[in-house]
Amino acid sequence: MRNIKLTISYDGTDFFGWQKQPGFRTVQETLENTFESLTGPVRLNVSGRTDTGVHALGQVANFYTESSHSPDVLVRALNATLPTDVAILGAADVPQAFDANRDAKRKLYRYVIRDGPIPDPFRRRYYHQSRHYLDVDKMRQAALALLGRHDFHSFETEWPNRMSSVRTITRVRVNRFGDWILFEVEADGFLYNMVRAIAGTLMNVGRGYWPVSEVGEILHAEDRRAAGPTAPAQGLFLVRVSYE
Amino acid sequence: MRNIKLTISYDGTDFFGWQKQPGFRTVQETLENTFESLTGPVRLNVSGRTDTGVHALGQVANFYTESSHSPDVLVRALNATLPTDVAILGAADVPQAFDANRDAKRKLYRYVIRDGPIPDPFRRRYYHQSRHYLDVDKMRQAALALLGRHDFHSFETEWPNRMSSVRTITRVRVNRFGDWILFEVEADGFLYNMVRAIAGTLMNVGRGYWPVSEVGEILHAEDRRAAGPTAPAQGLFLVRVSYE
Numbered sequence: 423m424r425n426i427k428l429t430i431s432y433d434g435t436d437f438f439g440w441q442k443q444p445g446f447r448t449v450q451e452t453l454e455n456t457f458e459s460l461t462g463p464v465r466l467n468v469s470g471r472t473d474t475g476v477h478a479l480g481q482v483a484n485f486y487t488e489s490s491h492s493p494d495v496l497v498r499a500l501n502a503t504l505p506t507d508v509a510i511l512g513a514a515d516v517p518q519a520f521d522a523n524r525d526a527k528r529k530l531y532r533y534v535i536r537d538g539p540i541p542d543p544f545r546r547r548y549y550h551q552s553r554h555y556l557d558v559d560k561m562r563q564a565a566l567a568l569l570g571r572h573d574f575h576s577f578e579t580e581w582p583n584r585m586s587s588v589r590t591i592t593r594v595r596v597n598r599f600g601d602w603i604l605f606e607v608e609a610d611g612f613l614y615n616m617v618r619a620i621a622g623t624l625m626n627v628g629r630g631y632w633p634v635s636e637v638g639e640i641l642h643a644e645d646r647r648a649a650g651p652t653a654p655a656q657g658l659f660l661v662r663v664s665y666e
Numbered sequence: 667m668r669n670i671k672l673t674i675s676y677d678g679t680d681f682f683g684w685q686k687q688p689g690f691r692t693v694q695e696t697l698e699n700t701f702e703s704l705t706g707p708v709r710l711n712v713s714g715r716t717d718t719g720v721h722a723l724g725q726v727a728n729f730y731t732e733s734s735h736s737p738d739v740l741v742r743a744l745n746a747t748l749p750t751d752v753a754i755l756g757a758a759d760v761p762q763a764f765d766a767n768r769d770a771k772r773k774l775y776r777y778v779i780r781d782g783p784i785p786d787p788f789r790r791r792y793y794h795q796s797r798h799y800l801d802v803d804k805m806r807q808a809a810l811a812l813l814g815r816h817d818f819h820s821f822e823t824e825w826p827n828r829m830s831s832v833r834t835i836t837r838v839r840v841n842r843f844g845d846w847i848l849f850e851v852e853a854d855g856f857l858y859n860m861v862r863a864i865a866g867t868l869m870n871v872g873r874g875y876w877p878v879s880e881v882g883e884i885l886h887a888e889d890r891r892a893a894g895p896t897a898p899a900q901g902l903f904l905v906r907v908s909y910e
Contacts, residue, residue: 433787477788498783506790539742543677544721544792546750 423486426493427516428466430481432508434655435547440471440481449481449508456503460496461489469526469663473615475655477548479532480511480662484522522663528592530608530661533621533653538601549602550621550657556603556628562596564627564637565605568620569594575644577620578613579652587613596624603628606661615652623650667730670737671760672710674725676752678899679791684715684725693725693752700747704740705733713770713907717859719899721792723776724755724906728766764909772836772908774852777865778901782845793846794865794901800847800872806840808871808881809849812864813838819888821864822857823896831857831888840868847872850905859896867894 430453438446442454450466457464464485472478491499493513500510536542537552568574568591575587593608605621623640626632632650640648674697682690686698694710701708708729716722735743737757744754778793780786781800786793812818812835819831837852849865867884870876876894884892 431787433790501783501785506785507787509785509787511784539745540755541745541750541753543675543751543753546677548788 423488423518425484425486425516425518425520426496427482427484427514427520427522429511429513430478430483430508431511432478432481433547434472434475434477436507437474439474439476440468449478452505452508453483453500456500457485460499460503461487461491467522469522469529470612472660473655476658476660477656478660481660482522482526482663482665484516484520520665525665526611526663527666528608528610528664529612530593530606530664531612531617532659532661533605533607533617534657534659535603535605535621535625536601537603540601547656548659550654552603552625552629554625554629556625557630558596558598558603558628560630560634561603561605561624561628562594564624564634565594565596565607565620567637567641568607572641573644574613574616574641576640576646576649577616577623578646579615579619580646584613589613589616617658618652618655619646619649621653621657625653626650667732667762669728669730669760669762669764670740671726671728671758671764671766673755673757674722674727674752675755676722676725677791678716678719678721680751681718683718683720684712693722696749696752697727697744700744701729704743704747705731705735711766713766713773714856716904717899720902720904721900722904725904726766726770726907726909728760728764766907769909770855770907771910772852772854773856774837774850774905774908775856775861776903776905777849777851777861777897778903779847779849779865779869780845781847784845791900792903794898796847796869796873798869798873800869801874802840802842802847802872804874804878805847805849805868805872806838808868808878809838809840809851809864811881811885812851816885817888818857818860818885820884820890820893821860821867822890823859823863824890833857833860861902862896862899863890863893865897865901869897870894 437449440449442451466483468483496513497510534549536549537556571590573588591609595606681693684693686694710727712727740757741754780793781796815834817832833853835853839850
């Protein structure tokens, strides 16, 4: 059996997230159905599910197959068959033991905001429109409080059976490019809705509703009600998943 | 009465072109309906209609109104009300005599092609996927034959009552950026489907189906059957309209 690692990009708009659910169009089901005719049935093991409406620039999954197609042939055949809102960016044979979920060391997410008065029709599915001007310097200062190892329970939508809400954030960036604001965060793992809760919190700081110091208070509260609203899914991108 | 010039951007995917047609969603009707509640009824005079599926980065129209809203207020109010696939980029008071159609001196169109094996899910509505690798140097050489004043009848879909098919192309560019190929053409005016017929012709050259010299032959033929196929609308953008 071969073990193949895939890098996948998708526009999350018209998917009910990654994970298979009977009666809903999901990324996993769309991919597995397309694989079936090319390689026989496969089961994709993903780095982590993404929610309804969340996009991916570099999602990673692996699967076992007895197919003899080269990775390049697989990539071409899959892309020729898949619907246009999902694409295979690459495929590679990896050691038998590689597990896209368990072996993921870090994930990088990007949240895209626009705060100018003029919308962008061509990117309308790929950003969140803020009705307020946002002070990016304050957002950046506030975000720095999240760096390092913390209990992020305040930024977690309740999720049963989660063992721990301690995670380590290794990088945060908040940058403005004209009317675009990009918030990027990299960590060893994320809790349910964590990036969107942080984005909603930073927007509250950016519009002056909360002081920069509020983010530290929220962390210490360990209570989801202390943080800002969950920002809409359409601004969120899984950018990359890093392995050793 | 004020005369106001608008710069407009739209994703053409879900519009049946610019011009009003009963029972179809068009850009003109969408805009005029939105104006009605803000300024009273207006009639938009556009630089030129665009077809079903064609996009605009900088379409221009003007209209007469007795509204007292400042241009900035108009832009904000319109963008807050319009559907997200059309945006007003700017508004400005112009002299009474300004006519967006009659006074247009040049238009710049861009045709976007991708020729790599990996599609881009996020731009899938905004380019044409070529199944063949395209030689951009040959396409550029071929395109240069179009520069200047010519009868472009070979690149025109039949259109009744057109007085003349002589136009002057002032600029052509063909450039590759990775798997993206951008063909840009600026002229004092365009015939029906002209940019798409040129794009289809240049793609025939780029894939090696025709020699570079074919474009000159096609021009001289003055016969639409001599040129390449009309390339799909989704790769075509009206970039800007220039006035004196």
